[in-house]
Amino acid sequence: MQRVEIAERPGWQATVEAEGFAFHTIGGEHYWDERAYYQFTEAQVTGDLEAPTRELHEMCLDAVARVVDSEALLAGLAIPPAFFDMVRSSWKQGQPHLYGRFDFAYHGNGPAKLLEANYDTPTSLLEAGSVQLLWLEQQIARGALPAQANQFNTLAEDLVRAFGTFPATPVFYFSAIAGSVEDRGTTDFLRRMAGHAGIESRHIDVQDIGLNPAGQFVDLQGRRIERLFKLHAWEHIFLEPFGQAVAGSGTQFVEPAWKAIVSNKGLLPLLWQWHTGHPNLLPAVFDPAPSQAVPNGWVRKPFFSREGANIELRTPSGELVMEEGPYTDAPYILQAFSPLPRFGGSYTLVGSWVVGDVPAGIGIREDDSLITKDTSRFLPHVVLG
Template identity: 75%
Template sequence: MKKITVPERPDWREHVEREGFSFHTIDGERYWDERSYYQFTEAQISADIEAPTKAVHEMCMDLVARVVESEALLERLAIPPQFFDLVRTSWKEGHPHLYGRFDFSYDASGPAKCIEANYDTPTSLLEAGAVQLLWLEDQIARGVLPPEATQFNTIAEDLVRAFAAFPAGGPFYFSAMSGSVEDRGTTDFLRKMAGHAGIDARHIDIEQIGLTAAGRFVDLDGRWIERLFKLHAWEHIFHEEFGSAVPGCDTQFVEPPWKSIVSNKGMLPLLWEMNPGHPNLLAAHIDNDPRQPVPSGWVRKPYFSREGANIELRTADGQLLTEDGPYTDAPYILQALAPLPKFGDSYTLIGSWVVGDVASGIGIREDDSLITKDSSRFVPHVVLG
């Protein structure tokens, strides 16, 4: 694994914007950064990334199967009791799921360590599944990369295959909160993949979804929303006004309610308890007193934190790093620190995607800090040798 500097395409903005990637620059700073790429060998990908992704995914599915049988564990994950049956039933009835992303710390000198799972509402999908792949093809055509260069990236085709395997039905709605360009980029990409699978895929803002007196979710024209992809976390839905209507409605949700078990950082201590010592996991436990200082070599995380918010990290030599944020109303965990590898001035995080139950590819984020945030840069990758 190495980082290689490469000339960026002079017309890269036009290229990425044609794919709907309009958020390539955030607050004047690069989010998409193609001035370099990360290079892996086939062996590193297959043995050190793909195989651990499959293994951790299987452990997560086993965890869900155990948690739904235990009200104590559902409660431990801060799932409200009135939704226990919803979560349990969605798993036992096999409600289909679509995608997820593990974040790994990996430097090619030891096993990849799973820092967390984003299994309900992960973003950075468009840039991983389409933008970096088109960058690869373009750079090969320009002679910047050799013709044998590839990527670990079947995300788009795996999404089409996953959508094609969904039970047949009426229109499939894709929703995100209005005003979020990044979220809309994600749902538009998913909607496009669903269209390739022959699905009537439609957009609706979450705020535009209506609820009839009979408890049925509808679009702006009063049409029943039979199938809904919602880029909106279950932990929010559980506490919102319309959330109380979900258990009694007849809409198929993607991601399904059982994903609330594995989108929750409270699952990381459970993973460790159920698979102690696994080489791809990190020691983790519930933080019973988050008022205390974070121990050296550990990270404090709220259950429902997103994009590095409210993280406290103390390095082995005692240096404390923190990120502010709004996630202060849920329990916390402590997780052993697996420091991200540093390439030049950048700390590197590997996001490994699962589509359905298939390890499908990676996207790489880098930051000037050990804490990866929503502003962290996305950098493409190449597989050679």
């Protein structure tokens, strides 16, 4: 694993915008950063990333099966009791899921360490599944990369295949919070993949979803929403008036309610408890004293944090790194500190994707801090050798 500098493509901004990637620059700084790429060997990808991704996915599904049968475990993950039955039945009925992402600390040798699972509303999908693949193809065509250069990236075709397992009808609605360019980019990319599978789709902002007198979710024209992909986390839905109507609405939700278990960082201590010593897991416990200082060599994470928000990290030597954020109303875990690899002045995180039940590719995020945030840069990758 190495970081290799490379010249940007001329006019790359217009090229990526044509792919629907309108958020390539944030605050005047690169979010998409093609001034360098990360290079992996085939053995690193297949042995150190793809294989653990498959195994961890199976472990997470096994964990869901355990949790749904235990009200104590459901309560321990801060799932409201009113939704126990809905979460349980979504699993027991085999409600289909679409995608997820594991975030790894990986140095290019030794086992990748699982930092968290983003299994309900993961983003960076457009840049991983489309933008970096187009970059690879164009850089090969320009002679900037060798013809045999490849990527661990079957995201687009795997998404089309996954959507193909859904019936062509009824209309598939895709929703995101109004005003979020990144979220809309994600849902529009997913809509394109659904279209390739022959599925008719429509966009609706989450705020525009209505409820008719029969308790069915409807769009602004009063049409029933029978299938809904919602880029809106279950832990929020559970606390909103919207959520009270979900169980009786008859709407098929993607992701299904059981994903609230896998996307919850409270699952990490359970995975460690059930698979203590697994090479891809880090020691993790439920935080017994979240108001006290983080011990040296540990990281404090809220159950529902995203994009590094509300993370407190203390290195073994006692250095404290932390990010503020809004996720202060749920329990916390403590996870053993596993440093991200550093290339020059950047710390690097590997996101490993699962589509359906299949490992589907990776995306690389880079930050000047040990905590990967929503402003962290996304860099392409190459597999060679």
